[in-house]
Amino acid sequence: MSTNVLRTADGWWVVRDTRAVRIDTEAVTTAGLLADRAAVREAAVSGGTGTPVADLVALSPVTTPCRVVAQMVNYRSHARDSGFTGDIPPAFFRKASGSVSGPHDDIVRPSHVRFLDYEIELGLVMGAPLPVGTVVAEGDLPAYVAGLVITNDVSARDVQLTKTQFYESKSYPTFTPAGPYLSLLEPEDFAHLLDLRLKLSVNGEPRQDRTLADMIVRPAQALTLLARFQALDPGDLLLTGTPGGTALKAPPKAVEKIGALLPPAVKWKAFFRSQARNPRYLGRGDLITATIATPDGRIDLGEQRTAVTDPSTAVTDPSTAVTDTSTAVTDAK
Numbered sequence: 001m002s003t004n005v006l007r008t009a010d011g012w013w014v015v016r017d018t019r020a021v022r023i024d025t026e027a028v029t030t031a032g033l034l035a036d037r038a039a040v041r042e043a044a045v046s047g048g049t050g051t052p053v054a055d056l057v058a059l060s061p062v063t064t065p066c067r068v069v070a071q072m073v074n075y076r077s078h079a080r081d082s083g084f085t086g087d088i089p090p091a092f093f094r095k096a097s098g099s100v101s102g103p104h105d106d107i108v109r110p111s112h113v114r115f116l117d118y119e120i121e122l123g124l125v126m127g128a129p130l131p132v133g134t135v136v137a138e139g140d141l142p143a144y145v146a147g148l149v150i151t152n153d154v155s156a157r158d159v160q161l162t163k164t165q166f167y168e169s170k171s172y173p174t175f176t177p178a179g180p181y182l183s184l185l186e187p188e189d190f191a192h193l194l195d196l197r198l199k200l201s202v203n204g205e206p207r208q209d210r211t212l213a214d215m216i217v218r219p220a221q222a223l224t225l226l227a228r229f230q231a232l233d234p235g236d237l238l239l240t241g242t243p244g245g246t247a248l249k250a251p252p253k254a255v256e257k258i259g260a261l262l263p264p265a266v267k268w269k270a271f272f273r274s275q276a277r278n279p280r281y282l283g284r285g286d287l288i289t290a291t292i293a294t295p296d297g298r299i300d301l302g303e304q305r306t307a308v309t310d311p312s313t314a315v316t317d318p319s320t321a322v323t324d325t326s327t328a329v330t331d332a333k
Contacts, residue, residue, distance in 0.1 A: 004181040019050035031235030061182035074241025083250025096171035103179035119153035119242035120200040130232040210243035247280035
């Protein structure tokens, strides 16, 4: 069975039902914790009563700086929503690790962003180095992936589409909420990955709901493709794509063909005029709830709850500024 780990400002905890037991470790980073699995196991079997989980303030279980890599259009349902037909070539992009925030921190919408979107994604947390050139078979996953985490690949669509790039549009601070739990897997747990169901709602309204069976490129193949050019280290994070149901959807084919004939400035003006009528984009005060779990509870990554706000009213993890001081160095690797 998987072991859920929670991180707070005071350290690391193993979660057992509604209570948490402190892990006796000096680790301050995710990589450091993964190197001290003996301490995690000891806490998991401890006879102590622990502390109520409800009394703890969860931080992101993925510490920064780290590499944050994401897969693009990796669920069939999302491909349909995005207007793709035929084979979808695998593609990756980077996010700044300064975008990583806690599972209950506010998502801060920059003042210039009008079309803010959500994307629930399963995050793979690396437990061992993945050198360039590595080939990962399905049976090899436990040797490289330590655990799983809920992530939300928050996206500024007006920046993404007009600048035709992903890095800025998905890298603003708080644009990668992670947690609450880092679910550390045992080798036998990997056989149940396709049963994981990703669910996201906004203000209680279901928006996304799919299992990993909808994936196009699954984790072992994704790591093999990524390792053709990108090395990963313990504690690095791979976001594995989002299912359908995001606010942004491709326009009808007829509209798309007409738009292609227009000058770019005119095309984008018309497109965003139509998007302004779409009520599914995120606005101030919206509450996003995200869960990832198997039906039998064998793997359960907890519940992530984040509210959307603006810079003047944001409430975020005060330790972020400390943990992200060298983000620029790691992001350049």
